[in-house]
Amino acid sequence: MSRREPVSLWPGEGDLGLMTDLYQLTMMVGYLKSGMAERRAEFEIFVRRLPRDRAYLVFSGLEQALADVLSMRLSADRIEWLRGLPAFSRLDPAILGQLADFRFEGAIWAVPEGTVVFPGETLVRVSAPLPQAQWVETYLLAALGYPTLVASKAARMAVAAAGRPLYEFGARRGHGPQAGLLAARSAFLAGFAGTSLVEAGRRLGIPLVGTMGHSWVQAFDREDQAFAAYADIYPGRATLLVDTYDVLEGVRKAAAIEPAIAAIRIDSGELDLQSRAARDLLDRHDRAGVKILCSGDLDETKIARLVAAGAPIDGFGVGVELVTSRDAPALSMVYKLVELEGQGKFKLSPGKRTYPMAKQVYRRRDHDGKFAGDLVARLDEKAEGEPLLELVVQGGRPVREPPSLALVRERCRDQLEALPDHLLALDARCDYPVVYSDQLEADARRLMEG
């Protein structure tokens, strides 16, 4: 009906090639014009500083990032469109033509998803011709930073829940619809038991969980009718939301249902008091098997407090605090040139110093198998410990089958178990030793004095 149709902000196929900053394109053109297009660059991704209230990070987002970066293209019509930009208007038109069908053909080394990592450690190394490596910077950072934030927050919540299941309910609160998908995956990876986001279940095989909304209760004239109808449709499986009007009244009605429902959910108020009162009521109505699920702006601190108080809560639904990583919504993850044609590169910007040369990270364990410290060394150095970075892409193609999400989840569990215990405390300060090799320190000194 309209000349100007509404625009969805989901990129279609072929749109990812321009999901980059303009300066990446102007630099790429610059490298072409300057005869530097074939120079072999090593860029590294690392995190500068831990966010406040984090003692470690859980690396996440890699498989999606790789899939997308390897599908990035600059099609002919995109090149044509670029020609019309003021930035390129005075350029020899042939030069942009050299970017037609541009794709990433380099190598990527990365720490596996689910790995516990620390600031200053190389997490991903991109080894490619300079313009290709430049092009993918924006996308890689956008695709890795957020999942890592969510997985890191989810791991804290899993620690706080001390074995009680956590469910991710946050799709509606994510920073745009895609964030919900990314968050569901990262939460599951870091120990959550399931998600409410159906597409995340379909696409990633994450167990789906659901209760009912207040609207279901409101849609009936009486709360008991609403409960009975739902329980009748999902016999033995229903989780009834009891706080639309009066919580204990709701619990009483839920307890009366035959056969017994699966669970109740309390979404507001004093969860400690209410869960105890609800447990008491349920038990007195011969409903010891009916579980109690709680939700409502829960974060790891509140969860830990409820667990420590012994609140009879069988599971936690978590939304906004997780999917926005509310207390730490940003990660200082950067992508820096460290080597060009074998020559070390660095920068000195205040507070933003970088170490030159392609690197590997080696993790050492103590005799109990706990992580004892990491060494960041030059790729060409020999070092003790488990090398964390592995080759995942070569010649622009994946070199290995991506691990299943279940496997990544197991890895994350193992990693958290191997972390020194004191780092798992919610108020821990990070004292985990990450050191640079003597060689790297010498390289850095030499370049700075250079």
Added chain:
Amino acid sequence: MSRREPVSLWPGEGDLGLMTDLYQLTMMVGYLKSGMAERRAEFEIFVRRLPRDRAYLVFSGLEQALADVLSMRLSADRIEWLRGLPAFSRLDPAILGQLADFRFEGAIWAVPEGTVVFPGETLVRVSAPLPQAQWVETYLLAALGYPTLVASKAARMAVAAAGRPLYEFGARRGHGPQAGLLAARSAFLAGFAGTSLVEAGRRLGIPLVGTMGHSWVQAFDREDQAFAAYADIYPGRATLLVDTYDVLEGVRKAAAIEPAIAAIRIDSGELDLQSRAARDLLDRHDRAGVKILCSGDLDETKIARLVAAGAPIDGFGVGVELVTSRDAPALSMVYKLVELEGQGKFKLSPGKRTYPMAKQVYRRRDHDGKFAGDLVARLDEKAEGEPLLELVVQGGRPVREPPSLALVRERCRDQLEALPDHLLALDARCDYPVVYSDQLEADARRLMEG
């Protein structure tokens, strides 16, 4: 090469139908089973509370949300997949079949994008058969909350910048790649001058801006060579990044270039001091026309301080603080059933009370044309003032051509100009009067006592 291909987390066409919470689907099935599928529901979206340090919100995200919601479908293969879920396994298979080719066929009323809004006001009203209205809840909230957060933050930054241009550089820091697109649009809408995200320029027509990255400078043996090469490729247009090694050294080299470059960018350190020293150097080198752009974790407070100090900065690049709405990354935006078949609906959950009945919001102005207060009234009441909600979708189709982004931007500017001046202060507390009509208060009382 691999059996298990890497999975991109961009939904393809046809995937939006399951971008919803599982409980929406179990409730939809429940409505079908309970003979309630044709009941006319009115759901309303509003914000419960202002985030800390916000005195108003700028509504954004509507056009994308509408485009996506109207394209949501449940295809036959998705229905088939749903049949296999534990939640639906004991269900009469025919019932899920009734959801085949399900689409939204209702009406939507909404406040135009760019409108300044306040908590408690209806921003969107969805009027549809109960299951349809339930289905779109998750997506609508996910699509509207984040853009509104960013536009609201961007408006504060625009006030702080006091007319100096702001550029959105945050794609790499968004919560997933899509967030960058949404943020670029919301920032422009709220007064930013441009974005660095190329796809946002292509898709939305937002002016693109770019400078250079540190890697360009590092890729050359000497900073002056890097500067000269870039300036040569983009004569008169180049913005040179001067802080890779030593800022003032960098400025000196940038000033020496012939013909004069367009601008320099400083991305670290004390921006007030450095911009003054840079201005001084540039002027002494006959480079009064070369502009100074600053970036580096800038928020509205830092921008206001730099402007108040009279720092000679011609434009600000803003990233992480804007695209994560870092100080307030979450918005308590909710979607509540308020009316069913003409009957008022409400809930009493602690701290989450809602007002029944479909509503309209009326804005009054004082004799200077400034906003004087809003009245939330029943749709069937007469009231003074400008009605904010307008019909945008009827029978599942858009009823009007969506306004251009330029027009939305103009509306936003006009709205901010009409806001009482004291509310624009960065530390303002919201004292803007939003009242409910006597009729609504009476309805709410009657239902609560009922």
